[in-house]
Amino acid sequence: MSVQEIQHPLIRHKLGLMRRATESTKNFRELAQEIGALLTYEATKDLPLESYSIQGWCGTVEVEKIAGKKITVVPILRAGIGMLDGVLSLIPGAKVSAVGVVRNEETLQAQTYMEKLAPNMGSRLALIIDPMLATGGSMVATIDLLKKAGCKEIRAMVLVAAPQGIAAVEQAHPEVKIYTASIDQGLDSNGYIVPGLGDAGDRIFGTKQKDS
Ligand SMILES: O=P(O)(O)OC[C@H]1O[C@H](OP(=O)(O)OP(=O)(O)O)[C@H](O)[C@@H]1O
Ligand SMILES: O=c1cc[nH]c(=O)[nH]1
Ligand SMILES: [Mg+2]
Secondary structure, eight states, X not given: OOXXXXXXXXXXXXXXXXXXXXXXHHHHHHHHHHHHHHHHHHHTTTOOEEEEEEEETTEEEEEEEEOSOEEEEEEEETTTHHHHHHHHHHXXXXXEOEEEEEEOTTTOOEEEEEEEOOSOGGGEXXXXXXXXXXXXXXXXXXXXHHHHTTOOEEEEEEEEEOHHHHHHHHHHOTTOEEEEEEEOSEEOXXXXXXXXXXXXXXXXXXXXXXXX
C-alpha cells in the first residue's frame, strides 16, 4: 500500500480551519467538500489518457481523454456524503456507490447496514471517500464489500488518517492507495483521532448533542 499525505498549501490551510472546535457547521461542511475536491485532483493524477482527433476551429486537433476504467465514487455513509459534491465537481459523470457503515462507539467494531452499488463494479475504479480513518474498521469493511462485488482497483481519500487505521488497511488490503490531508498522531481512549476533527459526521450534519 502507499499512503500519500498531500502537502498542498490550500489543503493545509483549509484543514487548519476545520480543526477549530468553534468552526460553524456551514464552514465545516464547505471545507470538507473543498478538501474533497483537492484530494480528488491528487488521487487522479496518474489516470491513463488516450488521444483522439476532433475538428477544432482551425482544423483537426489531437486532444486527450481519460482512458480505461470508469470511476465510481463510494461515500461511506453518513460522513462520506460530506465530501461527495466536492469529488463530483471534478468527476461529474461518476456513478455513486453508497455504502452504509457505522462504528459501534462501545466496541469500535464497524457494522455495514446498507449498500447500493453501481452496476459492473469489476470494470470500475472505486474511489472511497470518508473524512475519518480512525481504527480502520469502517474502511476495511468497505473494501471487503467492494472486493466481493468484483472491484479490482480501489483508492481511498480521507481528510484525516490515524497511523492505526493506515496500518489496518495496509494489513488487510495492501494494494489500496490512501490519499489524506493529514496523518495525525493517533487515537484517544475512545477511538477518536487526535488531534483530528472530532465527530466528523456530527459536525457535517449538525447533529452534535449540546450536552455531550
Ligand atoms: O476507522 P473507524 O474506527 O472505523 O472510524 C471511522 C468511521 O467513523 C465515522 O463514522 P461513524 O461510524 O461515526 O458514522 P457516521 O458517518 O454515520 O457518523 C467516520 O466517518 C468513519 O466512517
Ligand atoms: O475521530 C474520529 C473517529 C471516528 N469517527 C469520527 O467522526 N471521528
Ligand atoms: Mg459519527
